[in-house]
Amino acid sequence: MISLLGLQPAYMPNDELEFDYSVSNIDQSSITAVEVSVLWLTEGKGTEDMGVHFFQRLSGNSLNSIQWNQPQRVHVPLPESPLSYEGTIVKISWCIRVRFYFADGTELVSQEPFYLGTVTKAL
């Protein structure tokens, strides 16, 4: 199970996003890669667009020195835009996404949304 801690519900542009993530109840030696990303997505009527603001991938020897059941802290300075938005046919949402890959080919994903800015609605 992936735990995402310390994430606030809303941030202002240029704020620093700070959160912890950890994984429990798994065999740590079976982890082959870990990916952490901060991204925005569009939803609504149109085809979905995605923009990755921050991406980190850990794999190979760098995994061995990390205790994955302990919180791993990530600092990400947020951009000025795009702000979170709930329009009529266009919606923009931000989230952090953590993905663990295992030796048997399976993966574990956890995602947590947050707001960027104070503009949330079209009207």
Added chain:
Amino acid sequence: MTGWWIIGSFGEASFFAACFLIGVLCLSISITSLQVGSGFWLLVWVSSALIILGAIGFWYRVLKVVTSDEHREAISHSGLIPGPTAKSKYVPPPMIPLLEPFTDSPGAKLAFRLPCPSQDTLALIGIGGFAMSWNAMLAIFFVVAIRSLFEGNIQYRLILLLIPGIYIGWRSGRLFFMSYVQALGIGSTTVEIEDLPLIPGKSYRVLLVQYGKLVIKKLTMRLVCEEESTYHYGTDIRTERSVVREQSVIVQGRSRIDWGRPLEMEGIVSIPNDAMHSFQSLHNAIHWKLIVEGEANRWPSYSRSFPVVVYPRAASKPASAD
């Protein structure tokens, strides 16, 4: 300039169009009838000069009508091909349209003249180009047909082909001149703005200038925020738009506009505190634009759109735009 501007401009365009057609006719006669000699080359030279003079003069007159004097002046200063731009350390906010296309044209009274991406001008040029090429081709076939008539070797198939050809040439020429007269009468619209990019919570002066020779029944300018989504529907690609904010900026009742005396109106554009910034991704967008709509006597209603860029409140402005 004195007299009725429309007749003058229309007459000049017709004169250059006639020069072009005479040039094509003379060239086709010289190529089909004359032997190569000094007289032949003289005629080819004169005909080519007439064609070039006619084509350039014709399009110059047409384009002078569809763009304003100040706009052409701005283009002549900046050049059609933009020069190399200095590298700046400023990085624009992500997913917001670049500001440069909106700020590269200075205004006469306010800081920036907004671009107006219009399909009308392109359509006019397209129709005119087709009419000119078609009628030039027709003139060559016409000369060949007349020549065969005089020689007693009548080419019936060519004459039969000329009949629908003349009809298409007449219709395309008529369509072009109707669009041209409409562009002449309504004239161009320019919008200038005090500052760019626009920031939520701030107000900006705008200037609307309507050129032409017409009696306006109503002229309005609105600030509009529009969402745009592109999606696949079966094998089609569809685009849907939805206006989510609208603000009246200028409303003008009945007024008369003459050539040399354009209608100028000022207004205030206020961007609400909680407004969303401009956004552009591959399939989704949020556009802000100033829409000018006019109703005029004896002319069809028209609508012209002037996009603007709204930044988020926290975003830093580029140094060049200050």
